[in-house]
Amino acid sequence: MKEKTAIQEFVKGLWDENPVLVSLLGLCPTLAVTVSAINGLAMGLAATFVLVCSAFLVSLLRKAIPNQVRIAAYIVIIATFVTIADRFLAAFTPDISKALGPFIPLIIVNCIILGRMEAFASKNGIGRSLLDALGMGLGFTMTLLVLSSIREILGSGTWFGMDVMWGSFSPWSVMILPPGAFLALGCLIAGANWINNRRKA
Amino acid sequence: MNLLVIFIGAALINNFVLSQFLGICPFVGVSKKVDSAFSMGMATTFVMVIAAMVTWLVYHFILLPFKLEILEYVAFILIIASLVQLVEMFIRKVSKPLYDALGIFLPLITTNCAILGLALNAVLNEYSFSQTLVYGLGAGIGFTLALVIMAGIREELELVDIPRSFQGAAITMIIAGSLALAFMGFAGLI
Numbered sequence A: 001m002k003e004k005t006a007i008q009e010f011v012k013g014l015w016d017e018n019p020v021l022v023s024l025l026g027l028c029p030t031l032a033v034t035v036s037a038i039n040g041l042a043m044g045l046a047a048t049f050v051l052v053c054s055a056f057l058v059s060l061l062r063k064a065i066p067n068q069v070r071i072a073a074y075i076v077i078i079a080t081f082v083t084i085a086d087r088f089l090a091a092f093t094p095d096i097s098k099a100l101g102p103f104i105p106l107i108i109v110n111c112i113i114l115g116r117m118e119a120f121a122s123k124n125g126i127g128r129s130l131l132d133a134l135g136m137g138l139g140f141t142m143t144l145l146v147l148s149s150i151r152e153i154l155g156s157g158t159w160f161g162m163d164v165m166w167g168s169f170s171p172w173s174v175m176i177l178p179p180g181a182f183l184a185l186g187c188l189i190a191g192a193n194w195i196n197n198r199r200k201a
Numbered sequence B: 001m002n003l004l005v006i007f008i009g010a011a012l013i014n015n016f017v018l019s020q021f022l023g024i025c026p027f028v029g030v031s032k033k034v035d036s037a038f039s040m041g042m043a044t045t046f047v048m049v050i051a052a053m054v055t056w057l058v059y060h061f062i063l064l065p066f067k068l069e070i071l072e073y074v075a076f077i078l079i080i081a082s083l084v085q086l087v088e089m090f091i092r093k094v095s096k097p098l099y100d101a102l103g104i105f106l107p108l109i110t111t112n113c114a115i116l117g118l119a120l121n122a123v124l125n126e127y128s129f130s131q132t133l134v135y136g137l138g139a140g141i142g143f144t145l146a147l148v149i150m151a152g153i154r155e156e157l158e159l160v161d162i163p164r165s166f167q168g169a170a171i172t173m174i175i176a177g178s179l180a181l182a183f184m185g186f187a188g189l190i
Helices: A006-011 A027-033 A037-060 A067-092 A094-103 A105-109 A111-121 A126-156 A178-200 B003-013 B024-029 B034-063 B069-094 B096-102 B105-111 B113-124 B129-157 B169-189
Strands: none
Touching (some): A006 A126, A027 A105, A027 A126, A027 B024, A037 A126, A067 A094, A094 B113, A105 A111, A105 B069, A105 B113, A111 A126, A126 A178, A178 B169, B024 B129, B034 B069, B034 B129, B069 B113, B113 B129
């Protein structure tokens, strides 16, 4: 494989290796919190924060952490930053914190974060790890924002709480219920596949 | 609250996979064959029940008396990770056939968010020890049920002509959506 430039490390997370649509990682929060656009955005930003901070620390300590206990060490580092993010959201945006419920602590076991630590931050320098983490985090946030916008507009007729369907629209309430999450994500993944197939052809 | 209500609630009405979105990764990853889906479900149920008990004990006898609730997440994930390791060693010593059957699935359970979700939910709902136990058992059985149904459908799916863009994960999500719709019917059970 050719060495990637710094820009490529950042951009790959946005589409080519998008954590949700291509690698199918981090599906639990993706499905659960995307009831409204604001929740999706908050979840994406919280996960990005944890991802970037953990990537920084893991890549800083990558020579100090013994190989046998590395996974446990990563999990402790991640759990620490998740606790910080959780307290921060609870203090400044209590409503969102309540809506996201157990899914903020569940960022600890989000496979995207552990996956990037193991596959990237533990092998690369601080600068590259930060770019990689930022790209992956933004790719995740972007996907969550698209999915939650689709679900909120179809399911409640609003976007970020604003009425965007001119009132005469009867909302498809199934879209904000659990089945709607699966159906919307299925269509989104199929759409991404379709675009990728066209680009290759 | 009645123990039976908690059990049915965790297994069917608030099914961990189909209505709370916990444990989606193994649900998508290990649902290609019914046998392996069943083994994975059983292993997860086993760890869930033990993890529910141990995290309850640690939370109520260590974290609460010392006012260490802020360490909840760190403590729980460490308990789960070490438990999985312990269970793996224990099974390997006691029952070789069971170990071979579960083998590769056991380590995967550490990163299954259903286990951590279960522990956190039990604390959030202020369950007593016996309620937590039943909650863990119900959640595990519900997880196994969803996994086995999904695997059954996916085995049939191999014979079906699916549009190219929908192959793989996309069609799995659509099927999960239909299953979730079906499980919503259980809402009137209690």
